[in-house]
Amino acid sequence: METIAVYWEERIKVYGITPKYGLALATINIPRSELTATAETLAELEKTINRFELITAHSIDDGIDLHLLIEISHVDTIRSAFLTLLPAENKTQISYTTPVDLLYLHGPHFQDRFGILNATLSALSKHQIELVCSGCAGTSMYLVLQDGIGPQGLKLLRDAFLIPTSC
Amino acid sequence: MDRPEKIRIGGIKFSQELVHVTICPSSSTDISHLNHLLQQLAEKTINIPFLCHSNTKHSSKTSFCVETNYLNEVVATDSFTAFPAKDVKIIPSVGTCTIFPHKYSFLFVSQILKVIETFNFPLYSLSTSISALALNTDFHLLDQLAEKLVTIMELPENHAPFRQEFVLKQLQQ
Numbered sequence: 132m133e134t135i136a137v138y139w140e141e142r143i144k145v146y147g148i149t150p151k152y153g154l155a156l157a158t159i160n161i162p163r164s165e166l167t168a169t170a171e172t173l174a175e176l177e178k179t180i181n182r183f184e185l186i187t188a189h190s191i192d193d194g195i196d197l198h199l200l201i202e203i204s205h206v207d208t209i210r211s212a213f214l215t216l217l218p219a220e221n222k223t224q225i226s227y228t229t230p231v232d233l234l235y236l237h238g239p240h241f242q243d244r245f246g247i248l249n250a251t252l253s254a255l256s257k258h259q260i261e262l263v264c265s266g267c268a269g270t271s272m273y274l275v276l277q278d279g280i281g282p283q284g285l286k287l288l289r290d291a292f293l294i295p296t297s298c
Numbered sequence: 299m300d301r302p303e304k305i306r307i308g309g310i311k312f313s314q315e316l317v318h319v320t321i322c323p324s325s326s327t328d329i330s331h332l333n334h335l336l337q338q339l340a341e342k343t344i345n346i347p348f349l350c351h352s353n354t355k356h357s358s359k360t361s362f363c364v365e366t367n368y369l370n371e372v373v374a375t376d377s378f379t380a381f382p383a384k385d386v387k388i389i390p391s392v393g394t395c396t397i398f399p400h401k402y403s404f405l406f407v408s409q410i411l412k413v414i415e416t417f418n419f420p421l422y423s424l425s426t427s428i429s430a431l432a433l434n435t436d437f438h439l440l441d442q443l444a445e446k447l448v449t450i451m452e453l454p455e456n457h458a459p460f461r462q463e464f465v466l467k468q469l470q471q
Contacts, residue, residue, distance in 0.1 A: 158354055166415040174408035182402030186431070187350040188424040189320070189359050195421060196359070198352055228354060237428050242347040249340035256333045265351040266425030268432035269396065273425075 142293040145238035155229040162194040187266040232281025237271040254291035304452040311460040313394035316363040335377040361423040393437035398430035
């Protein structure tokens with residue numbers, strides 16, 4: 132049995148677009164052999180950092196590149212944790228891109244509908260705005276932009292998408 | 299307060315079988331090809347249920363998933379063929395395992411990474427969303443992954459991983 136849903140909208144509706152400016156993006160290059168030790172170091176961060184903003188990861192040859200988006204105020208905590216908790220011979224490497232801006236949005240059935248990513252990225256790329264990092268899963272899209280570009284990106288996305296408001 | 303032995307979660311969800319595509323653009327021209335590729339996929343009404351992208355000073359990389367039956371259409375687009383073969387990696391038969399809620403917890407992420415490493419699951423890509431963590435691994439390993447996750451995570455009683463029993467497909471007007 133096949134269920135067919137017909138859904139069309141002139142402007143894609145989203146529940147909201149949230150900006151957060153002046154964050155830090157940590158890029159952690161983790162050899163596969165060091166994944167457990169690095170994961171345990173991440174677990175220790177729970178004691179002092181109450182939240183991350185975004186975590187994404189790609190596989191690379193024999194390991195992963197993990198991107199961690201946090202408040203700038205947590206950079207020293209993370210730097211210290213990786214210096215003190217990982218043994219000196221550990222090959223995990225961490226670098227920072229800071230500050231960066233974040234825009235995140237979510238909407239109905241994002242993961243089931245075509246064109247959402249294209250609408251988002253084309254709105255930005257038409258104005259030469261490139262993403263530093265992005266994670267799009269489920270109904271959410273997280274877009275990390277260069278420092279200072281967030282407000283322009285926010286305006287462009289608010290033009291591209293429709294945020295319904297109550298009457 | 300002592301840390302609970304298992305992390306309480308709301309559920310685990312499996313995607314249908316997908317194809318995982320990774321593109322590592324080596325020039326700004328390639329990055330514009332990437333944008334063009336997404337546009338062409340939208341024109342073909344091909345949904346992208348997962349994407350993660352990074353463009354740091356060291357490298358640029360984009361990974362995305364599409365349904366397996368769309369792979370031929372994806373690789374046939376002229377923007378895709380513009381990428382050098384060395385910059386593209388395609389992994390057939392991938393599944394997305396979504397675990398929720400993450401509650402922005404480092405411990406949550408840490409435990410999942412440790413399961414991945416301890417039991418040697420492939421990890422092709424990963425991203426958090428507003429409430430969940432989605433990771434891509436081999437499709438035939440999803441059940442095994444869930445079995446290992448429940449050794450460190452507590453699910454609601456009588457919960458079994460959600461599998462999508464119907465497909466939402468947006469029709470082009």
